[in-house]
Amino acid sequence: MRTDTGQIFRIEDYRPSDYLIPETRLTFRLDPEATVVIAELVIERRPGVAPSTPLVLEGDGLVLRRVEIDGKPAGKQSFEVEPNRLTLLRPPAAKRFRIVIETLVDPSANTTLMGLYRSSGIYCTQCEAEGFRRITYFLDRPDVLSVYTVRIEADAASEPLLLSNGNPGETGPLPGGRHFAVWHDPHPKPSYLFALVAGDLGVVDDSFVTASGRKVALGVYVEHGKEDRALYAMDSLIRSMRWDEEAFGCEYDLDVFNIVAVSDFNMGAMENKGLNIFNDKYVLADAETATDGDYANIEAIVAHEYFHNWTGNRITCRDWFQLCLKEGLTVYRDHEFSADQRSRPVKRISEVRTLRAHQFPEDQGPLAHPVRPRRYREINNFYTATVYEKGAEVVRMIRTILGPAIFRQGMDLYFERHDGQAVTIEDFLAAFQDISGRDLTQFALWYHQAGTPNLSVSTTYDATAQTFTLEIEQSVPPTPSESRKRLMHIPLAFGLVGADGVDMRWTTVDGATVEDGVIHVRKRRHAVRFSGMATRPVVSLNRGFSAPVTLSVERPRDDLVFLARHDGDGFSRWQAFNTLATDALIGAFRSSLGGKPSGFPSEIATLAVAFAADGALEPAYRALALTLPGEADIAREIGANIDPDIIHGTRAELARTIAEANAATFGELYEALSTDEGFTPDAAGAGRRALRNTLLDYLSLLPGGAALAARHFSRATNMTDMAAALGVLTQRHPGNDRTQSALAAFERRFSDNPLVMDKWFQIQASVPGPGTVEAVEALTRHPAYSTLNPNRVRSLVGTFSSANQTAFHRPDGAGYRFFAATVLDVDGRNPQLAARLATALRSWRSLEAVRRDHARTALLSISSTEGLSTDLRDIVERTLA
Ligand code: 0A1
Numbered sequence: 001m002r003t004d005t006g007q008i009f010r011i012e013d014y015r016p017s018d019y020l021i022p023e024t025r026l027t028f029r030l031d032p033e034a035t036v037v038i039a040e041l042v043i044e045r046r047p048g049v050a051p052s053t054p055l056v057l058e059g060d061g062l063v064l065r066r067v068e069i070d071g072k073p074a075g076k077q078s079f080e081v082e083p084n085r086l087t088l089l090r091p092p093a094a095k096r097f098r099i100v101i102e103t104l105v106d107p108s109a110n111t112t113l114m115g116l117y118r119s120s121g122i123y124c125t126q127c128e129a130e131g132f133r134r135i136t137y138f139l140d141r142p143d144v145l146s147v148y149t150v151r152i153e154a155d156a157a158s159e160p161l162l163l164s165n166g167n168p169g170e171t172g173p174l175p176g177g178r179h180f181a182v183w184h185d186p187h188p189k190p191s192y193l194f195a196l197v198a199g200d201l202g203v204v205d206d207s208f209v210t211a212s213g214r215k216v217a218l219g220v221y222v223e224h225g226k227e228d229r230a231l232y233a234m235d236s237l238i239r240s241m242r243w244d245e246e247a248f249g250c251e252y253d254l255d256v257f258n259i260v261a262v263s264d265f266n267m268g269a270m271e272n273k274g275l276n277i278f279n280d281k282y283v284l285a286d287a288e289t290a291t292d293g294d295y296a297n298i299e300a301i302v303a304h305e306y307f308h309n310w311t312g313n314r315i316t317c318r319d320w321f322q323l324c325l326k327e328g329l330t331v332y333r334d335h336e337f338s339a340d341q342r343s344r345p346v347k348r349i350s351e352v353r354t355l356r357a358h359q360f361p362e363d364q365g366p367l368a369h370p371v372r373p374r375r376y377r378e379i380n381n382f383y384t385a386t387v388y389e390k391g392a393e394v395v396r397m398i399r400t401i402l403g404p405a406i407f408r409q410g411m412d413l414y415f416e417r418h419d420g421q422a423v424t425i426e427d428f429l430a431a432f433q434d435i436s437g438r439d440l441t442q443f444a445l446w447y448h449q450a451g452t453p454n455l456s457v458s459t460t461y462d463a464t465a466q467t468f469t470l471e472i473e474q475s476v477p478p479t480p481s482e483s484r485k486r487l488m489h490i491p492l493a494f495g496l497v498g499a500d501g502v503d504m505r506w507t508t509v510d511g512a513t514v515e516d517g518v519i520h521v522r523k524r525r526h527a528v529r530f531s532g533m534a535t536r537p538v539v540s541l542n543r544g545f546s547a548p549v550t551l552s553v554e555r556p557r558d559d560l561v562f563l564a565r566h567d568g569d570g571f572s573r574w575q576a577f578n579t580l581a582t583d584a585l586i587g588a589f590r591s592s593l594g595g596k597p598s599g600f601p602s603e604i605a606t607l608a609v610a611f612a613a614d615g616a617l618e619p620a621y622r623a624l625a626l627t628l629p630g631e632a633d634i635a636r637e638i639g640a641n642i643d644p645d646i647i648h649g650t651r652a653e654l655a656r657t658i659a660e661a662n663a664a665t666f667g668e669l670y671e672a673l674s675t676d677e678g679f680t681p682d683a684a685g686a687g688r689r690a691l692r693n694t695l696l697d698y699l700s701l702l703p704g705g706a707a708l709a710a711r712h713f714s715r716a717t718n719m720t721d722m723a724a725a726l727g728v729l730t731q732r733h734p735g736n737d738r739t740q741s742a743l744a745a746f747e748r749r750f751s752d753n754p755l756v757m758d759k760w761f762q763i764q765a766s767v768p769g770p771g772t773v774e775a776v777e778a779l780t781r782h783p784a785y786s787t788l789n790p791n792r793v794r795s796l797v798g799t800f801s802s803a804n805q806t807a808f809h810r811p812d813g814a815g816y817r818f819f820a821a822t823v824l825d826v827d828g829r830n831p832q833l834a835a836r837l838a839t840a841l842r843s844w845r846s847l848e849a850v851r852r853d854h855a856r857t858a859l860l861s862i863s864s865t866e867g868l869s870t871d872l873r874d875i876v877e878r879t880l881a
C-alpha cells in the first residue's frame with residue numbers, strides 16, 4: 001500500500017514522457033495467491049530525447065522476477081528496482097527496443113481493490129487512476145497510448161470465463177486442467193483502461209447493429225442464478241448505444257461489448273475499453289429487490305460508462321488534472337440521455353438537488369477545488385462532485401451560450417480533431433471557440449476558479465417610463481489558496497412573467513447582452529433595463545438552473561408564491577416553492593434559537609396541496625414539489641452555527657403543519673394512487689409510486705399514521721414501496737412496535753441478499769436521534785455486515801455519517817468518535833474507501849461551538865495516527881487546514 005511521501009503534483013510540471021509504449025503484450029498466469037504477469041513492451045524513444053536516457057517505469061508494491069532487454073536477460077547493473085519504480089539505467093540507444101518484465105502479484109491479499117484482485121472468487125482489475133502499476137511496471141500515465149494483446153491462462157474448471165479488452169482471439173486447453181484465451185484491442189489506449197476478468201459467471205447476451213452496420217455481441221455477466229436481474233442493464237445498454245448515435249453521432253467500434261458485475265468495487269463502475277466492470281449494485285435489479293431509484297441509477301451508469309467510449313477512451317486525458325475533460329462531459333451526456341428517456345424537468349430538478357447536496361458543500365468548504373485542479377497529492381481524491389457534477393454543468397453552460405446546433409458542431413469538431421489523442425480542457429474549449437467564433441476566455445474560468453458564484457439581484461419597476469430594471473451583482477467567495485477571484489461569465493436564463501402567467505415581451509433592453517432568454521453576466525454589476533413593460537413583471541431567474549450559482553434576490557414573498565403557481569419553466573416553478581419552504585424553515589430555526597415559538601406562513605401548506613392535486617403535472621414532479629428541503633440543505637443555507645437537532649425539529653414541524661392542513665386531500669390522493677397496476681420500471685410507474693410514497697410520509701404524521709405505514713409495508717408488492725414504508729416508519733415512528741416488526745420482517749425475508757440488506761442498513765443508519773450511534777455500532781457486528789465490502793461500509797457507516805444529521809452530530813461527540821475509529825480501521829485495508837468516508841466531516845466548521853470542538857478532536861485523532869494512507873492523510877489534512 002502506498003504511504004504518504006508528501007509529494008505534490010502540479011499541473012505546471014507536466015511534460016511528455018521521454019519514451020512511449022506503442023505495443024503491449026501481457027500474459028497472466030492466474031493463481032489466487034501468486035499470479036505471474038509477463039509484460040512484453042515495445043518501447044520507443046520520443047524524437048529529441050537523447051539516446052540511452054534512463055527509462056523510469058512506475059510500479060506499486062510489485063515483486064520483480066526478471067527483466068529482459070532486446071531478448072537478453074538484463075544485467076544487475078543495468079537497472080534499479082524499487083517497489084514503486086523500475087529504472088533502466090542505460091536503455092538501448094536504438095529508437096525502438098523491446099523489454100520483458102515479469103512480476104508476481106497476490107490478488108487474494110489485495111484489499112485495496114486497485115490493480116488485480118479477487119471479488120467473491122472472481123479475478124478482476126481496476127486500473128484508474130494509477131492501478132495498472134500494481135500489475136506491472138509501466139509508463140502508467142494517460143498520455144501513453146498502447147495497443148494491447150492479452151493472454152490469460154487459468155484453471156479451466158474454476159475460471160471458464162476469461163475476458164479482457166478488445167476483440168476475442170485464440171482460445172485453447174493447456175496442460176494440468178488449465179486453459180487460455182487471447183484478446184486483442186486494436187485501439188491504442190492508456191493503461192488505466194486495461195481490464196481483465198476471470199471466473200465462473202452467468203451471462204445475458206444480446207446484440208446490437210450499429211448505424212454503419214457493424215454487428216456487436218453484447219454480454220452482461222453476473223453471478224450464476226442472477227441473470228434475470230441483469231435484463232434491465234442490458235436493455236439500458238442497447239438504448240444507450242442507439243442514443244449516442246442519434247444525439248452525438250458516436251458509434252461503437254469493436255465486435256464485442258461486455259459488462260461484468262462484481263460485488264467488491266470502490267466506485268460505481270469503470271469504463272475499461274470494451275469491458276466495463278460494474279459494482280453489482282448498478283447492474284442487478286428486479287421489482288422485488290430494487291427500487292425505482294436503483295433502476296434509474298442502473299440506466300444512468302450503464303449509459304455513463306458506455307458513453308465514455310468516445311468521451312474518455314477514444315479521446316482521453318493528457319494528464320489527471322484534465323479528469324473533468326472526460327468526466328464532466330460524460331456526466332453531461334448521461335444527464336441528457338436520462339432526460340430523454342424520462343422526464344426532462346424531473347431529471348433537471350434531481351440533478352440540481354444532487355449538485356447542491358454534494359458539490360455546493362464541497363465548493364464552500366475546505367476541500368474546494370476548481371473543476372480542473374492545479375495540484376493534488378492523491379488523484380483518487382479528485383473523483384469529486386466538483387469534477388463530475390460541476391464539470392457537467394460547465395458543459396451544459398457551453399451549450400446554453402452557443403445554442404444546441406453550434407454546440408453539436410463543436411462536439412463533432414472535437415471528435416474529429418482529437419480522435420485517438422490525449423488532450424486538455426484547452427483543446428476541448430478550442431473546438432467550441434473555433435466553430436462559433438466566440439471568445440470563451442472569460443468563460444474558461446469555470447474550469448480554473450473554485451467556489452460557487454453568487455448573484456445578488458434587486459428589481460425596480462418604473463410605471464411612468466414603463467421600464468423594468470434588474471440590478472445584478474456577481475461575487476465569488478474566497479476558497480482555499482484562492483483569496484482573490486476574477487469575474488465570471490454567467491449565462492443567466494430568465495423570464496419576465498406577466499400577471500396572466502405568460503412571459504412578457506420587451507421592446508428594447510440595455511445593460512447586458514441578452515440573447516434567447518439568457519442574460520450574459522460578465523461584469524461585477526449590470527443594470528439590465530427592459531423597456532416597453534406596461535405592467536410590472538415578476539422575474540423568474542436562473543431558469544432550468546442555467547448556471548451553478550446561488551441567488552440572493554430582493555423581492556416580496558408574493559412574487560415567489562406567484563412563480564410557484566405560474567412559472568412556465570418547470571424547474572423554476574419547483575425552485576420558487578422550494579425557496580419559500582427553505583426561507584420558512586430558516587425563519588423558524590432562527591426564532592427557535594431566540595427561544596420564540598415558530599410558525600410557518602400559511603401559503604406553504606396551500607401551495608403544497610395545489611401541487612399535490614394538480615393533475616396537469618406529472619406525478620413525479622408533484623412528488624418532488626412535496627419533498628421538503630433536507631436537513632443538510634437547510635444547514636447549508638443557514639451556513640454557520642448549525643444545531644442539527646433544531647433543524648430536525650423545525651423540519652418535522654413544517655411537515656406536520658402541511659399534513660394537518662391537507663389531511664383530507666392527501667388521504668384521497670393516496671387512496672386514488674393505491675390501485676396496484678403491476679410493476680413496470682418506467683418513469684410513469686415510478687412517478688406514481690413516488691407521489692404515493694411522498695403522500696404516505698405526510699399521512700404518517702397524522703393520527704393512525706404508524707398503522708397506515710405498516711399496512712403500506714405489508715401490502716407492498718415491490719421494493720420501492722416496501723423500502724419507502726420502512727423509511728417512513730423508522731423516520732417518523734422510530735420507537736414504535738410496528739417499526740420494529742417491519743424491520744425484523746424485512747431482515748428475515750432478505751437476509752441472503754446483500755444488496756437488499758444494504759437498504760436495511762441504510763434505513764437504520766438514518767434513524768434520527770441519539771440512540772442511532774450505538775445502534776449503528778451494534779450493526780457492524782451483524783452477520784450481513786462486512787468491513788471489507790465497500791457497499792456494506794457505505795450503506796451503514798457512510799449513510800450514518802453523511803445522511804444522519806442528528807445522530808452523527810450528537811452533541812457529546814460519540815458519533816464522531818465511532819466514525820474516526822471506523823475510518824482508521826478501514827484505512828488499513830482500503831484507503832480509497834476510508835478517504836471517501838472521511839469527507840463527511842468537511843463542513844465541520846459550520847457547526848455550533850460544542851460540536852465543532854468534538855469534530856475537530858476526531859479529525860485530529862485521525863491525523864495524528866501514524867502510517868495513514870496518502871488518500872486519508874490528504875483529506876484529513878486539507879479538512880483541518
Ligand atoms: N471512471 C469511472 C470512475 C472510477 C474511478 C476510479 C475507480 O477506481 C476505483 C473506479 C471508477 C467513472 O467515471 O465511471
Ligand code: ZN
Nearest residue numbers: 304308327330
Ligand atoms: Zn465517468
